[in-house]
Amino acid sequence: MGQIEWAMWANEQALASGLILITGGIVATAGQFTSWWFGAYSIVAGVFICLLEYPRGKRRKGSTMERCGQKYLTKVVKVLGPLSRNYYIRAVLHLGLSVPAGFLLATILGTACLAIxxxxxLLAAFHGEQWTPIEPKPKERPQPQG
Incomplete structure (x- = not known):
């Protein structure tokens, strides 16, 4: 049986948790909760997480389905270099970003999802995985016959 690529699971989980953080932050800020500034933080952190996680990484085996418009954000993530490629750094970054959002009830679900x-x-990093961009394949030119 094949090995599980943990980074694909983590990518989907982090993207969903970024969206959940944005939603909870909007609820907290618009509802004028007593600690609404945690809601504003959650909106900013959620947008950052979504921008970082939107480009999918290339799988080791098989094909990878590219997200719509991913090629533009892939260039940005590539510029960040080892800060975005290394999954140990991403694990620490996501855990650090999740802590302040945990102090507000409206954003606690996003915090839990981001911690997961x-x-x-972290599991993906232990298995030696790292983010590699999906590069477009060069188009083959038709060979003239004769």
Whole structure:
């Protein structure tokens, strides 16, 4: 049986948790909760997480389905170099970003999801995985006959 690529699971989990953080932050900020500034933080952190996690990484085996418009954000993530490629760094980054959002009820679900994504990224790093961009394949030119 094949090996599980943990980074794919972590990527989907982190992207979903970023969206959940944005939603909880909007609820907390618009509802004028007593600690609404944690909601504003959650919106900013959620947007950052979504921008970082939107480009999928290339799988080791098989094909990888590229997300719509991913090629533009892939260039940005590639510029960050080892800060975005290394899953140990992503695990620590996501865990650190999740802590302040945990102090507000509206964003606690996003915090829990992001902590789970962080642990999956840590597992991926233990298995030696790292983010590699999906590069477009060069188009083959038709060969003239004769």
């Amino acid at each position: 994504a962080s642990s999956i990224y």
